[in-house]
Amino acid sequence: GAGVSQTPSNKVTEKGKYVELRCDPISGHTALYWYRQSLGQGPEFLIYFQGTGAADDSGLPNDRFFAVRPEGSVSTLKIQRTERGDSAVYLCASSKGSGTEAFFGQGTRLTVV
Amino acid sequence: AQSVTQPDIHITVSEGASLELRCNYSYGATPYLFWYVQSPGQGLQLLLKYFSGDTLVQGIKGFEAEFKRSQSSFNLRKPSVHWSDAAEYFCAVGMNYGGSQGNLIFGKGTKLSVKP
Numbered sequence: 001g002a003g004v005s006q007t008p009s010n011k012v013t014e015k016g017k018y019v020e021l022r023c024d025p026i027s028g029h030t031a032l033y034w035y036r037q038s039l040g041q042g043p044e045f046l047i048y049f050q051g052t053g054a055a056d057d058s059g060l061p062n063d064r065f066f067a068v069r070p071e072g073s074v075s076t077l078k079i080q081r082t083e084r085g086d087s088a089v090y091l092c093a094s095s096k097g098s099g100t101e102a103f104f105g106q107g108t109r110l111t112v113v
Numbered sequence: 114a115q116s117v118t119q120p121d122i123h124i125t126v127s128e129g130a131s132l133e134l135r136c137n138y139s140y141g142a143t144p145y146l147f148w149y150v151q152s153p154g155q156g157l158q159l160l161l162k163y164f165s166g167d168t169l170v171q172g173i174k175g176f177e178a179e180f181k182r183s184q185s186s187f188n189l190r191k192p193s194v195h196w197s198d199a200a201e202y203f204c205a206v207g208m209n210y211g212g213s214q215g216n217l218i219f220g221k222g223t224k225l226s227v228k229p
Contacts, residue, residue, distance in 0.1 A: 004156075033216055033217075035217075035219075040221070041221055041222075042117075042119075042203050042205075042219030042220050042221045042222050043157070043203070043217070043219045044219070045216040045217065045218065048216045056208075056216055059216070091156075091157070093157075101159050101162065102159075102217070103159075104149075104156040104157040104158075105156055106154075106155070106156045107156065
């Protein structure tokens with residue numbers, strides 16, 4: 001695609017529910033990143049994929065958060081038992097690989113009520 | 114631990130005036146440094162990056178930044194600000210995995226307002 005696509009753009013869910021956020025990277029980009037941006041803050045790193053494998057998942061806050069990228073392209077961020085503190089904009093970015101520019105999607109705004 | 118500090122939360126400048134946004138970082142190895150801009154409702158857009166070489170880096174939209182290792186700084190500058198530059202600006206350090214770029218650590222951002 002022309003850019004990084006994230007769906008849905010907005011998601012409202014009830015506390016305790018499970019949500020999935022999808023990221024379609026730019027075609028051919030091997031690296032994919034997930035970030036979380038809370039109001040008034042800079043993006044906070046969650047997880048980084050190189051191909052199908054998670055090269056660095058040190059930013060995932062707890063075991064309620066999980067991400068997959070089974071075919072090395074589309075990635076899904078999964079959040080179990082959502083809490084109000086999970087409300088934020090979740091950003092996805094992709095790049096061709098090491099040392100190249102990462103392109104960001106528009107983000108998914110998650111609101112947990 | 115790696116960190117990025119943007120000391121100014123909000124800056125207001127007059128249109129046509131010069132601009133400098135400050136960024137200080139803490140990182141043990143040779144840093145990869147970036148400036149991104151985020152306009153309301155828009156995604157993050159890369160303005161410029163420093164990987165190695167010349168410490169004065171030119172970016173898009175007339176922006177430049179200078180890497181000063183002795184001061185652990187990477188300040189963003191523009192000689193003449195336009196009203197369309199009003200946005201939030203983020204400085205970031207890229208993790209260096211043995212020469213390969215990994216994830217980014219962002220500062221909290223500086224919001225720029227431009228007076229007519």
